[in-house]
């Protein structure tokens with residue numbers, strides 16, 4: 375039913391394979407994106423989680439930064455991917471694409487809480503979502519028109535800004551497809 379769509383997953387480093395598996399389960403055509411010209415085929419793109427410092431270096435090594443900056447179709451950034459899409463990573467080694475007016479603070483949950491699973495509340499569904507956090511950032515100071523779609527207590531963990539989606543957790547690591555389905559709807563618009 376979604377085979378007319380192609381969603382790319384930036385596949386330079388990190389958790390891209392599980393995103394590809396999730397999209398395939400949802401019957402979407404996917405490509406692992408490594409080269410700039412592959413972006414031309416993508417109706418939407420996922421920036422996966424991983425290590426934002428390393429991913430940032432590889433983006434330059436593969437000469438794909440300019441094309442990623444120009445990509446104006448929907449993008450879903452998860453964890454490290456969300457850091458890269460934010461307006462500020464708080465870390466000079468991680469220049470961001472400044473696509474979403476919100477600040478990211480790397481590894482902000484502190485040592486004891488580095489990785490955990492917690493139910494989060496979604497604004498678009500009554501059932502909570504079991505979210506996997508792995509050395510996740512915290513998001514703060516959302517700009518005008520940033521819609522908060524998911525919260526863990528007072529923390530912002532999922533936002534939408536225009537056709538862009540950011541999560542500080544890893545929805546590809548659960549069997550719950552709701553966040554990816556939400557993104558696919560954005561791509562279809």
Ligand code: GLN
Nearest residue numbers: 423424425426453454509
């Ligand atoms: N801590 C990583 C970073 O700062 C993000 C971790 C993740 O993507 N799971 O880039």
